[in-house]
Structures are given as structure tokens and as C-alpha cells.
Amino acid sequence: MNSGTAKWQRNVFIASFIIPTLLFFGVFTIYPVLQGLYYSFFDWSGMSDNKTFVGLDNFKELFHDPIVWRAIGNDYFLVAGKVVGIMAIATFFAVALTRFGFRMAGFFRSIFFIPNVISVVVIGVLWNFIYNPQIGFLNAFLSLFTQEQVTITWLGFTNHTIWMLLPPAIWAGIGFYMILLIAAIQSIPASYYEAASLEGAGQWRQFRDITIPLVWEQIKVSVLNIMMTTLNGSFVIVWIMTEGGPDNSTQVMGSYLYQMAFRQYHFGYGASIGFIILVLSLITTIILQRLMRHETVEMS
Amino acid sequence: MTVIKNPIAKLIFYAILFVWGISVLYPLLWTLLDALKDNQQFFRNAPWSLPEFPLLWSNFSYVWSKYNFSTYFVNSLVVTAGSTGLGLLLSATTAYVLARYKFRGSSSLYLLYVSSMMIPFVLALIPLFFLMNSMNLINTKLGLIVVYASSVLAFGIFVLVGFFRSLPKELEEAAIVDGASYYGTFFRVMLPLSQPGLITIAIVNVLNIWNEYIVGTILINDPSQYTLPVEIGVMQAEMQYRTEWGPLFAALFITIVPVLLMYIFFQRQIASGITAGAVK
Numbered sequence: 001m002n003s004g005t006a007k008w009q010r011n012v013f014i015a016s017f018i019i020p021t022l023l024f025f026g027v028f029t030i031y032p033v034l035q036g037l038y039y040s041f042f043d044w045s046g047m048s049d050n051k052t053f054v055g056l057d058n059f060k061e062l063f064h065d066p067i068v069w070r071a072i073g074n075d076y077f078l079v080a081g082k083v084v085g086i087m088a089i090a091t092f093f094a095v096a097l098t099r100f101g102f103r104m105a106g107f108f109r110s111i112f113f114i115p116n117v118i119s120v121v122v123i124g125v126l127w128n129f130i131y132n133p134q135i136g137f138l139n140a141f142l143s144l145f146t147q148e149q150v151t152i153t154w155l156g157f158t159n160h161t162i163w164m165l166l167p168p169a170i171w172a173g174i175g176f177y178m179i180l181l182i183a184a185i186q187s188i189p190a191s192y193y194e195a196a197s198l199e200g201a202g203q204w205r206q207f208r209d210i211t212i213p214l215v216w217e218q219i220k221v222s223v224l225n226i227m228m229t230t231l232n233g234s235f236v237i238v239w240i241m242t243e244g245g246p247d248n249s250t251q252v253m254g255s256y257l258y259q260m261a262f263r264q265y266h267f268g269y270g271a272s273i274g275f276i277i278l279v280l281s282l283i284t285t286i287i288l289q290r291l292m293r294h295e296t297v298e299m300s
Numbered sequence: 301m302t303v304i305k306n307p308i309a310k311l312i313f314y315a316i317l318f319v320w321g322i323s324v325l326y327p328l329l330w331t332l333l334d335a336l337k338d339n340q341q342f343f344r345n346a347p348w349s350l351p352e353f354p355l356l357w358s359n360f361s362y363v364w365s366k367y368n369f370s371t372y373f374v375n376s377l378v379v380t381a382g383s384t385g386l387g388l389l390l391s392a393t394t395a396y397v398l399a400r401y402k403f404r405g406s407s408s409l410y411l412l413y414v415s416s417m418m419i420p421f422v423l424a425l426i427p428l429f430f431l432m433n434s435m436n437l438i439n440t441k442l443g444l445i446v447v448y449a450s451s452v453l454a455f456g457i458f459v460l461v462g463f464f465r466s467l468p469k470e471l472e473e474a475a476i477v478d479g480a481s482y483y484g485t486f487f488r489v490m491l492p493l494s495q496p497g498l499i500t501i502a503i504v505n506v507l508n509i510w511n512e513y514i515v516g517t518i519l520i521n522d523p524s525q526y527t528l529p530v531e532i533g534v535m536q537a538e539m540q541y542r543t544e545w546g547p548l549f550a551a552l553f554i555t556i557v558p559v560l561l562m563y564i565f566f567q568r569q570i571a572s573g574i575t576a577g578a579v580k
Binding site for chain 2: 009010011013014016017018021022025027028030031033035036037046089096097100102104108110111112114115118119120121124125126128129140171174176179180183228231232235236239240254257258261262267271274275277278281285
């Protein structure tokens with residue numbers, strides 16, 4: 001065979017497998033992301049003829065917008081709450097379902113993942129019903145212990161309503177990270193634990209000195225993943241449950257972006273919120289990676 | 301495996317597991333039970349009370365026909381199947397070449413796809429709306445399909461590159477010796493061999509796309525094109541003006557059942573999808 005045509009055939013093959021995907025990805029992912037960065041320098045209500053370049057004005061305005069600061073605070077509140085809540089509970093379940101020899105461990109593992117396959121919208125609606133002041137679960141439950149009917153508007157506090165969004169977010173997140181940690185724990189050689197047992201190390205010592213160091217890599221990945229998905233996507237549950245209210249007190253950056261762009265038609269301003277989300281998630285990734293760096297242990 | 305011996309500790313652990321188990325299972329049961337109630341029962345009885353007879357199965361048919369859930373269900377099916385299929389084809393082809401052929405820029409291309417997983421997708425929401433608008437893809441299932449397919453590419457490529465690399469090279473060499481073309485080798489030898497990886501990705505993507513809300517809300521305003529999650533969001537917002545709790549729960553149940561069935565049948569693939577995607 002002629003080596004020239006062979007090479008040509010190979011190149012055609014490579015190109016035909018690479019280019020369609022890259023074009024597609026370029027048009028529907030890369031291009032919009034870059035556009036998003038670009039729009040953040042414009043004042044723009046959505047009609048093409050009144051798009052005016054304003055430089056950094058959107059960012060200046062953001063800086064003086066009290067809702068933005070509140071939204072960033074809420075975002076990090078959710079990140080912190082979810083990291084602590086999800087990691088504590090998921091680690092507990094992962095250890096309990098692998099190391100303790102419980103019967104039905106497989107059953108629990110299967111059902112604990114269920115919230116993760118349900119749409120966030122459905123979860124939001126279900127939790128709205130739990131919090132509903134008239135016919136909700138929580139008030140009805142509390143009323144069992146009181147003389148009068150409890151009618152607390154759980155999602156209507158002016159200040160701490162964001163706390164109410166934490167339980168659904170944690171409840172919905174556990175299963176995924178539990179599965180991740182279970183896989184990691186199961187890959188630890190049993191001989192490590194046996195040796196530790198022989199030397200008299202109890203469950204707690206084994207957990208602290210074997211399990212944690214050897215699954216640290218997965219813990220790190222989980223924490224980063226929780227942080228990113230929260231900054232990036234927690235606004236869906238916020239939007240379904242409170243629409244950022246009451247009085248913008250539960251606004252997060254994502255929901256504020258959505259409201260500014262698609263409710264109030266400040267597309268340039270919305271885009272600059274997106275820019276800030278990107279910057280925040282990159283900075284937080286770097287900081288978290290540094291904080292969690294030194295503890296990795298190689299399994300030999 | 302060290303079995304916990306202290307009976308009190310054991311009891312406490314079991315109690316915690318059972319409580320959490322109830323917290324994840326009960327909402328499903330309760331969605332079904334509440335779907336069978338009428339409005340009065342919601343206000344008169346406790347939320348955990350059982351529905352009164354006769355059970356209102358009619359809430360399901362009401363939602364299915366009056367609320368047009370038959371349409372939304374089909375829309376969701378079409379969009380999910382279309383974007384999963386398209387995403388799979390586009391990511392498998394690129395992943396195979398990236399795994400097996402060296403060419404100029406191949407490693408930076410891989411890096412581009414993998415690092416794109418770190419970029420917050422919200423950034424693209426506003427431009428996507430205008431892009432789809434200019435391509436006349438707003439309010440169309442095709443528009444949703446291309447956006448969803450594009451959004452799952454990076455994950456698919458990342459997992460499949462690893463998968464293709466793990467397959468022995470001899471298989472392809474044998475196929476080439478037998479006179480198969482590059483394409484023949486890929487479609488007849490490599491693709492069938494990578495079925496486990498493809499199935500895992502397909503299932504993870506189906507779950508994510510079926511459940512997706514925000515892109516759907518932004519790109520679709522025409523009720524005839526709604527997907528299930530989009531309609532659930534609209535329906536719950538409407539509850540402020542017309543309260544139909546029973547039908548709302550019936551709607552939730554209709555939305556949950558397909559993914560729940562998928563989960564029951566494909567648990568193992570879902571678990572392996574999680575672990576494969578997380579080793580970044």
C-alpha cells in the first residue's frame with residue numbers, strides 16, 4: 001500500500017471523529033461561555049440595537065449592590081453548610097455500611113441514593129410542602145406537642161430563611177458522595193484493618209488512622225465538587241422554593257443572575273454576575289486545594 | 301471486617317440508618333398517597349393521614365389529559381433520548397481517537413474537554429438564550445437536544461477515553477489484519493466492546509437530562525414544548541392562584557417514576573458512573 005494514501009486515510013479518519021464533536025462543543029458550550037464573559041462589559045436589555053459598551057461599570061455597580069453581597073454570603077453559607085453536613089453524614093454512612101458488617105447494608109446503600117435520582121424541582125416542591133404554613137408537615141408535626149395550631153411561615157423569615165434551604169440541599173446530596181466514599185473505602189486492602197485490629201486499634205482509631213488518610217483524595221474531590229455544584233447550581237432549589245425572597249434575603253448569585261437577566265432584562269448585568277461566579281469558584285477551588293493538600297497518602 | 305460488638309452502639313447505628321431510610325423512602329410513598337386526595341383532605345386532615353375512600357385515581361388522568369402531561373411526558377422522552385444518543389455518538393468518536401491516536405494538539409484537546417468541566421454552566425445561560433433565538437431553536441425540542449448533548453460531552457469523553465485505553469490494543473490490530481477499515485474497527489469491534497462504559501454514561505446522562513430544569517425554563521416558553529420539570533415549576537407557581545394539591549402530587553409522581561425505575565434496574569451502572577466521573 002502506498003504510505004501516502006495510508007497516512008491520508010488515517011488523517012481523514014481522525015478528522016472525521018474529532019471535528020464534528022469539536023464544532024458542536026465550540027458552538028453550544030465554548031462560544032456561549034466566552035459570550036457570557038463578553039456581555040458582562042455591556043449595558044444591554046436584550047434588543048441588539050441598544051447594547052452599549054460600559055467597560056467595568058457593571059462590576060462597579062455590582063460592588064455597590066447590597067443584594068450581591070447578600071447573595072455571595074448566602075452562596076458561601078450554603079457551601080459551608082453543605083460541605084459540613086453532607087461530608088459528615090455521607091462519611092458516617094459510608095463507614096457504617098462498609099466497615100461495621102451490618103446486615104441490610106446493601107439495601108440501605110441502594111435506598112440512600114434515591115434522592116439523587118429525583119429532579120431538584122420535584123425535591124423543591126416536596127420540601128415546599130413540608131414547610132407549608134397551613135397544610136405542611138412540619139407545622140402539623142409541631143402542633144402535636146402544642147395546645148394551639150402552629151402556623152409558622154418557614155420560608156418567610158426576613159433573616160434566616162436561607163437556613164431552611166439547607167436541609168433539602170443536604171438531604172438531596174448525601175447519596176452521591178456516600179457512593180463515592182464507599183467505593184474508596186472498599187478499595188482499601190482488608191489487611192490494613194486486620195493488622196490494626198491485631199495491634200489493638202479500635203474502630204475509632206482505624207477510622208482516623210486508616211480510613212480517613214486513604215480516602216482523603218475522594219474527600220477532597222467531594223468537597224470541591226460540593227463547592228462547585230453549589231456555586232453553580234444551588235440556585236435551582238432557591239428559585240423553586242423562595243425565588244430569592246422574601247425581600248431578596250435568600251438570593252444566591254445564580255438566582256440573582258436569572259432574575260436580573262430573564263425577569264428584569266438586565267442582560268449585561270446578569271452576565272457580569274456570571275463572571276463573578278466563575279471568578280469565585282476558581283478562587284475557592286485554589287484555596288480549598290491548598291487547604292487540603294498535604295494530607296494525601298499513597299496506597300502502596 | 302470488624303463487626304460492632306457493643307449492643308447499644310449497634311442499636312444506635314441501626315436506628316440512625318432506619319431513620320434516614322425512612323426519610324428517603326417516605327416522601328415517595330407520601331407523594332403517591334397525597335396524589336389520591338382531594339383538596340378538602342389536605343386542609344382537614346394531617347399531612348400524614350391516609351387518603352380517604354374512594355381513592356382519587358382520577359387525579360392522575362386529570363393531570364395526564366387536562367394539564368397535558370401526556371405531551372410533556374413525550375417531550376421529555378424525545379429530548380432525553382435524542383440528546384443522550386447524540387451526546388454518546390459525539391463523545392465516543394472523539395474519545396476513541398483521543399485514546400488511540402496521537403496527533404498534533406491531541407493532548408491539549410483532551411485537556412480542553414476535561415477542564416471545561418470546571419466552568420460554571422450558568423455563565424452560558426444568557427448567551428445560549430440569544431444563540432438559540434438567532435438559530436430559531438428557541439421553543440423547540442431540537443434546541444434542547446443540542447444544548448443538552450453538548451453539556452454532557454466533556455463527561456462522556458473523560459470517562460470513555462479511560463475506557464478505551466483500558467481495552468487491549470491487540471483487538472484492533474487483529475481487526476486491521478483482517479482487512480477492517482478504521483471505521484469498521486471502531487463500529488464493529490471497539491464500540492461493542494465498550495458497551496459497559498457507554499451504558500454507564502448513557503444512564504447517568506438520561507437521569508441528568510430528564511431532571512434538568514433551568515435550561516429548559518430559559519429555552520422553552522411555549523407550553524406545548526415543555527418538559528416535565530419545566531411544567532412542574534410552572535404548576536407549582538400557579539398553585540398560588542388555583543390550589544389543586546392532589547393533581548400536583550400526581551404530577552410529581554409521574555415525573556419521579558421513570559427515573560426511579562431506571563435506578564432500580566441500573567443501580568450498578570449508576571454507581572460506577574459516579575466513581576468513574578469523580579477521579580478527576
